[in-house]
Amino acid sequence: xxxxxxxxxxxRPAGTNLAGLRDHNAALVLGLLxxxxxxxxRVELATRTxxxxxxIGKITARLLAEGMIVEAGQAASTGGKPRTLLRLRAxxxxxxxxxxxxxELTVLLVDLAGRHHHVHTEPVDRAVTPAEAVRLxxxxxxxAAADLPAGARLLGxxxxxxxxxxxxxxxxxxxxxxxxxxxxxxxxxxxxxELAARLDGLPVVVDKDTNTAALAEAPAIPRPVGGLAYVHxxxxxxxxxxxxxxxxxxxxxxxxxxxxQTVQIDGPPCDCGNQGCLEVLCLAELRRGDHxxxxxxxxxxxxxxxxxxxxxxxxxxxxxxxxxxxxYLAGVTAQIEARIPDPDxxxxxxxxxxxxxLAVAVGAAELVLGPLFGRRT
Amino acid sequence: xxxxxxxxxxxRPAGTNLAGLRDHNAALVLGLLxxxxxxxxRVELATRTxxxxxxIGKITARLLAEGMIVEAGQAASTGGKPRTLLRLRAxxxxxxxxxxxxxELTVLLVDLAGRHHHVHTEPVDRAVTPAEAVRLxxxxxxxAAADLPAGARLLGxxxxxxxxxxxxxxxxxxxxxxxxxxxxxxxxxxxxxELAARLDGLPVVVDKDTNTAALAEAPAIPRPVGGLAYVHxxxxxxxxxxxxxxxxxxxxxxxxxxxxQTVQIDGPPCDCGNQGCLEVLCLAELRRGDHxxxxxxxxxxxxxxxxxxxxxxxxxxxxxxxxxxxxYLAGVTAQIEARIPDPDxxxxxxxxxxxxxLAVAVGAAELVLGPLFGRRT
DNA sequence: CCAGTTAAACAACACTGTTTCCTAAGTGCA
DNA sequence: TGCACTTAGGAAACAGTGTTGTTTAACTGG
Numbered sequence: 001x002x003x004x005x006x007x008x009x010x011x012r013p014a015g016t017n018l019a020g021l022r023d024h025n026a027a028l029v030l031g032l033l034x035x036x037x038x039x040x041x042r043v044e045l046a047t048r049t050x051x052x053x054x055x056i057g058k059i060t061a062r063l064l065a066e067g068m069i070v071e072a073g074q075a076a077s078t079g080g081k082p083r084t085l086l087r088l089r090a091x092x093x094x095x096x097x098x099x100x101x102x103x104e105l106t107v108l109l110v111d112l113a114g115r116h117h118h119v120h121t122e123p124v125d126r127a128v129t130p131a132e133a134v135r136l137x138x139x140x141x142x143x144a145a146a147d148l149p150a151g152a153r154l155l156g157x158x159x160x161x162x163x164x165x166x167x168x169x170x171x172x173x174x175x176x177x178x179x180x181x182x183x184x185x186x187x188x189x190x191x192x193x194e195l196a197a198r199l200d201g202l203p204v205v206v207d208k209d210t211n212t213a214a215l216a217e218a219p220a221i222p223r224p225v226g227g228l229a230y231v232h233x234x235x236x237x238x239x240x241x242x243x244x245x246x247x248x249x250x251x252x253x254x255x256x257x258x259x260x261q262t263v264q265i266d267g268p269p270c271d272c273g274n275q276g277c278l279e280v281l282c283l284a285e286l287r288r289g290d291h292x293x294x295x296x297x298x299x300x301x302x303x304x305x306x307x308x309x310x311x312x313x314x315x316x317x318x319x320x321x322x323x324x325x326x327x328y329l330a331g332v333t334a335q336i337e338a339r340i341p342d343p344d345x346x347x348x349x350x351x352x353x354x355x356x357x358l359a360v361a362v363g364a365a366e367l368v369l370g371p372l373f374g375r376r377t
Numbered sequence: 378x379x380x381x382x383x384x385x386x387x388x389r390p391a392g393t394n395l396a397g398l399r400d401h402n403a404a405l406v407l408g409l410l411x412x413x414x415x416x417x418x419r420v421e422l423a424t425r426t427x428x429x430x431x432x433i434g435k436i437t438a439r440l441l442a443e444g445m446i447v448e449a450g451q452a453a454s455t456g457g458k459p460r461t462l463l464r465l466r467a468x469x470x471x472x473x474x475x476x477x478x479x480x481e482l483t484v485l486l487v488d489l490a491g492r493h494h495h496v497h498t499e500p501v502d503r504a505v506t507p508a509e510a511v512r513l514x515x516x517x518x519x520x521a522a523a524d525l526p527a528g529a530r531l532l533g534x535x536x537x538x539x540x541x542x543x544x545x546x547x548x549x550x551x552x553x554x555x556x557x558x559x560x561x562x563x564x565x566x567x568x569x570x571e572l573a574a575r576l577d578g579l580p581v582v583v584d585k586d587t588n589t590a591a592l593a594e595a596p597a598i599p600r601p602v603g604g605l606a607y608v609h610x611x612x613x614x615x616x617x618x619x620x621x622x623x624x625x626x627x628x629x630x631x632x633x634x635x636x637x638q639t640v641q642i643d644g645p646p647c648d649c650g651n652q653g654c655l656e657v658l659c660l661a662e663l664r665r666g667d668h669x670x671x672x673x674x675x676x677x678x679x680x681x682x683x684x685x686x687x688x689x690x691x692x693x694x695x696x697x698x699x700x701x702x703x704x705y706l707a708g709v710t711a712q713i714e715a716r717i718p719d720p721d722x723x724x725x726x727x728x729x730x731x732x733x734x735l736a737v738a739v740g741a742a743e744l745v746l747g748p749l750f751g752r753r754t
Numbered sequence: 755c756c757a758g759t760t761a762a763a764c765a766a767c768a769c770t771g772t773t774t775c776c777t778a779a780g781t782g783c784a
Numbered sequence: 785t786g787c788a789c790t791t792a793g794g795a796a797a798c799a800g801t802g803t804t805g806t807t808t809a810a811c812t813g814g
Contacts, residue, residue, distance in 0.1 A: 014405055014426065014427070014751075015402055015405060015426030015427040015428035015432075015802095016398055016401055016402060016802090017398075017428065017432070017801080017802050017803075018398075018768080018769055018770050018801060018802060018803085019769090019770095019802095020398075021393055021394075021395075021397075021398050021769095021770060021771085021801085021802095022769080022770065022771095024393055025392055025393060025770090025771085028391055028392060041792085042792075042793070043791085043792070043793090049391065049392030050391070050392040051392035051394065051771075051772095052771070052772060052773085053792080053793070054771075054772065054773080054793085054794085055392075055394070055770085055771045055772075056793095057793065057794065058770085058771075059771095061794090074780095077779085077780050077781065077790095077791080078780095078781090078790085078791075079780080079781055079782085079789085079790050079791065080779075080780055080781070080789085080790040080791025080792065081778065081779040081780050081781095081790080081791050081792040081793075082779075082780060082791085082792080083791085083792065083793095084792075084793080164721055173721060175721070226627050226628030226629075227625075227627050227628070227632070239685075241686075243620065243625055244623070244625065246621070248604075248620055248621065248625075248686065249687065250603050250604050250686060250687020250688070250689075251603030251604070251687065251689055252603075252687055252721065252722070252723075253687070254684070254687040254721070254722065255604070255685065255686050255687035256685070256687075257684035257685055257687075258685060260684050261638075261681040261684065261685060262640055262677050262680065262681055262716065263639055263640060263641075263642055264640075264641060264642055265640055265641055265674075265677055272718070272719065273715075273716070273717075273718035273719070274680070274715075274716040274717070274718075275716075297642075300639050300642055303639065303651070304638040304639055304681075305685070307631070307634040307637050307638065308616075308632065308633070308634055308635060308638060308682070308685070309618075309625065309627060309632050310626065310627020310628060310629055310630070310631040310632035310633075310634075311627070312627075312628055338650075338651075339639065339650070339651040339652075340650075340651070341649070341650035341651075342649065342650070344541055344550060344552070344629065344631070345629070345631065346629075374391075392771095393771095394770080394771050394772075395770060395771060395772085395799080395800055395801050396771095396800090396801095398770080398771095398800095398801060398802085399800080399801065399802095402801090402802085418761085419761075419762070420760085420761070420762090428802075428803095429802070429803060429804085430761080430762075431762090431763085431764095431802075431803065431804080432801085432802045432803075433762095434762060434763065435801085435802075436802095438763095454759095454760080454761095454810085454811050454812065455759090455760075455811095455812095456758085456759055456760065456811080456812055456813085457758085457759040457760020457761065457810075457811060457812075458759080458760050458761040458762075458809060458810040458811055459760085459761080459810075459811065460760085460761065460762095461761080461762080
């Protein structure tokens with residue numbers, strides 16, 4: 001047992017004490033109640049968690065006292081005393097979701113039930129410096145906080161933006177090509193810590209836009225999700241992977257490089273140095289305005305993804321997809337069906353991101369809300 | 378909160394009580410000690426787990442009393458009382474690893490330190506029925522158990538075999554093509570339960586060969602592993618994915634369908650119904666005896682995998698690879714370097730499975746041993 | 755030899771879920 | 785209406801976890 005292995009800071013302690021045990025079980029209960037907007041009973045919570053009814057009684061009593069949940073009527077009797085229903089108190093706490101794009105900033109406020117209490121989008125100068133962006137975001141979060149429901153706690157802020165970046169450190173890696181400059185100074189910018197410092201230590205989490213967009217779909221899905229893939233087609237082509245209920249980021253937060261998979265060996269060269277990348281082919285069709293052809297190509301990549309990871313559900317998003325959703329739905333579905341004829345694979349549902357253009361910001365808020373409901377980070 | 382979501386039996390309770398807390402922390406301690414063959418001190422365990430020295434004292438006292446660990450000398454003093462070193466007691470427990478191939482059966486016995494106490498390989502008739510195979514495996518496990526070190530507990534048996542199969546249920550899905558027959562009755566055979574019944578309720582776990590082979594590499598790697606991919610080239614082409622310290626199987630245990638990714642749109646047709654599959658191209662080169670060309674193709678697929686999942690380490694295995702390891706190492710490494718020139722990606726080490734032909738069986742034993750050391754299943 | 759330092763155990767404690775028992779609040783039938 | 789039955793949920797005592805505060809053990813260095 002010598003020094004800690006791997007990159008520094010990567011082996012956070014995992015020992016659990018009584019406080020951790022309590023929080024784990026409370027999060028489990030809250031997560032189950034989130035999945036049941038109409039409410040759930042103590043008895044169901046006990047069977048679903050595997051805890052004794054008495055333990056659930058204590059946990060729910062604590063959550064009631066803290067104002068995280070409320071009693072909400074009764075269920076129909078099944079021959080004895082009717083069950084008391086418990087519901088999440090949506091306005092008990094909120095999280096901020098931020099989507100920082102090249103030319104646009106979106107800030108919104110989401111409560112425990114996923115309702116939006118504040119949504120604001122504004123254009124941003126493409127030449128903005130990191131410091132200016134941080135000032136802008138801070139100001140916008142301040143305004144959003146003014147819309148907090150009475151008594152609601154503000155849990156933190158999640159930020160989604162393009163990669164590459166280091167999620168664990170909260171640092172951007174917006175390389176500029178060698179030879180050129182990065183006058184604004186975005187590369188190696190410690191976005192998380194700079195934001196947290198200006199927000200009075202409010203917890204801040206930074207992640208790739210594709211990752212947060214994938215998370216935006218998570219609350220609607222009963223746990224555990226075997227595999228959900230969010231595929232984003234806009235100026236680039238990327239993916240967010242929600243595997244076994246948690247985002248898969250990889251040690252360098254580089255997972256999801258969906259666009260640079262080779263689908264045509266010895267195909268046309270790509271800026272990334274590779275050749276025959278899906279992205280090159282797909283963007284070429286987009287420039288031609290041929291969404292159907294782009295969708296077909298996208299479908300080839302999605303089919304690869306689905307097979308490789310045994311994906312249960314595919315969600316499409318990004319400006320290109322949102323501009324012609326039906327075309328992409330049909331094209332991707334057709335490729336999946338054509339390329340995965342195996343009967344053992346249940347039909348893999350493909351849908352378009354329900355949050356639409358807000359998907360990244362909504363998912364960014366979920367970065368903060370998720371752990372409260374027991375999602376692994 | 379209506380009925381349990383998803384396929385039945387998939388949402389196992391996750392509530393934790395004191396016993397679970399104790400086991401979790403004990404597993405954490407055992408895992409840390411496994412990664413330190415020369416021994417580790419209580420103080421280090423405390424800092425690494427985040428638990429108090431006192432808690433570690435109680436946990437190690439329990440483990441000492443149970444015979445799971447032993448004191449093993451002292452570390453050099455750093456100015457005060459020297460630390461007492463603790464080591465795993467390798468012979469405290471063992472697990473059986475089984476590799477069931479079409480024409481061969483391998484059974485081995487692995488102790489807590491990963492040492493093999495029994496290794497046996499024998500040919501098997503390709504037309505063997507499931508019942509005969511179960512009898513054979515049972516008999517072989519009986520002989521292996523005779524080689525158990527004195528006082529060692531037998532924790533269970535892991536079985537690795539070709540897919541598709543259902544890991545959660547322990548049932549094989551060895552479909553036969555429509556029209557043909559499955560005279561031996563392998564399809565839908567409940568291998569896990571049949572084995573467990575004949576082994577007096579000994580815990581049995583069944584998984585795909587590629588998954589267990591990936592697991593075979595895990596003990597040597599300091600946790601947490603961001604992403605390890607085991608790529609297997611023999612009669613087919615598959616992969617096992619070890620993501621964030623746990624195998625990623627997908628809900629249908631179908632993850633790892635590496636061979637059927639499309640790398641040549643409109644390429645030659647594949648038996649699977651798709652066209653341009655990596656496997657078709659790769660096996661064609663193999664039949665031609667051109668390992669270098671096969672390696673190049675393999676490298677294309679591996680580069681896709683590495684980028685998509687931010688893989689940290691690639692392990693190659695399977696009969697084809699083992700027949701010309703250097704060719705595959707060089708070919709795959711070259712493709713990774715050529716197709717992922719991004720400087721942000723640290724060089725991704727590629728190696729050949731250290732366990733060689735025993736990889737699947739060794740990893741099958743790890744299916745049983747892993748949870749003891751805190752690996753998520 | 756002794757102060758200083760570090761490791762590890764002892765004892766009392768806080769707090770978790772569990773067990774056991776009891777009360778509350780319905781249903782259904784006579 | 786009465787009463788047995790069923791089911792939900794709380795009260796109290798309990799077992800066992802890691803924590804806190806204190807003490808003892810063992811080695812270094814002047």
